[in-house]
Amino acid sequence: MDAPLKRVAAKRRPSKLQNNLIYGAVWLACFAPLVWLTWRGLTGDLGANPIEALIRQIGVWGLRLLLVGLAVTPAARILNKPRLVRFRRTIGLFAFCYVGLHLLTYIGVDLFFDWGQLWKDILKRPFITLGMGAFVLLIPLAVTSTNGMIRRLGRATWERIHWLVYLIVPLGVAHYYLLVKADHRPPLVYAAILTVLLGWRLWDVWGRRAAR
Known part of the structure; x- marks a missing residue:
């Protein structure tokens, strides 16, 4: 690359301060x-059943x-803008934290850590079965999110593990749909968004293979 082009590339690259x-x-x-959500809880703005609303909203933000x-x-x-991809890890880890907090709030605040009741719910209530399955599948994604784990596993293995997200998100949408008793429009909107994103991924994979 010529010196002027190098200077142009350097100017386009964000500085460390901008990155931070x-x-x-x-x-x-x-x-x-x-x-x-914390503020709404403290001010009594979560409705007649604040515990249920808090649990649900934390989970919804995890899905989002x-x-x-x-x-x-x-x-x-x-x-x-290829540099946008670097934000996936941060967003994914926050999603895991929200889903984990959603589960912890349900177990601790709603069930008072009644593990027997939790096990019964997992076996008898399909939306909880699906939600628990999604959380369990999220764990290996969170554990392998560091650069060190990518080096240890190898890029190919790491990518195969992280393809689990294409199973996790549909499970999360199905969990939300079954949870809702009346207005199913919000989970249907998320299902539509998911369909578009999965469709784009299939089209992208097909296009890349066809170009080989």
């Missing part, structure tokens, strides 16, 4: 819903972040 600010903004955006994580790669390709 962007990461900080992403982190705050992911953390903000929890702050908002999972969908955002799936949308990062298509957005990076469509917008020609």
Whole structure:
């Protein structure tokens, strides 16, 4: 590369300060819903059944972040902004934290750590079975999210593990749909978004194989 082109590339590359600010903004955006829900809980703004509302909303935000994580790669390709992909890890880890907190709140606040009742719910209530399955599958993704784990596993193995997300998110959508008793429009909207994202992924894989 010629010296002038190198200078242009260097100018286009964000500085360390800009990177830190962007990461900080992403982190705050992911953390903000929890702050908002906490504030609503403290001010009595979660309705007649605040515990149920809190558990559900934490889980919904976990699902939303999972969908955002799936949308990062298509957005990076469509917008020609490959550096957007670096935010998938942060978003994914926040999604895992929200889903884990959703489960912990259900077990601790709703069931008072009654493990026997939890086991009965898993066996008898399909939406809990699906939700628990999604959480269990999320664990290896969170554990292998570090650069060190990528090096230990190898890129190919790591990618195969992280393809689990294409099973996890449908399980999460199905969990939400079965949980809702009346208005099914929100989970159906998430199902539509998921369908579009999965369709894009299939089209992208097919296009790449056809180009070989």
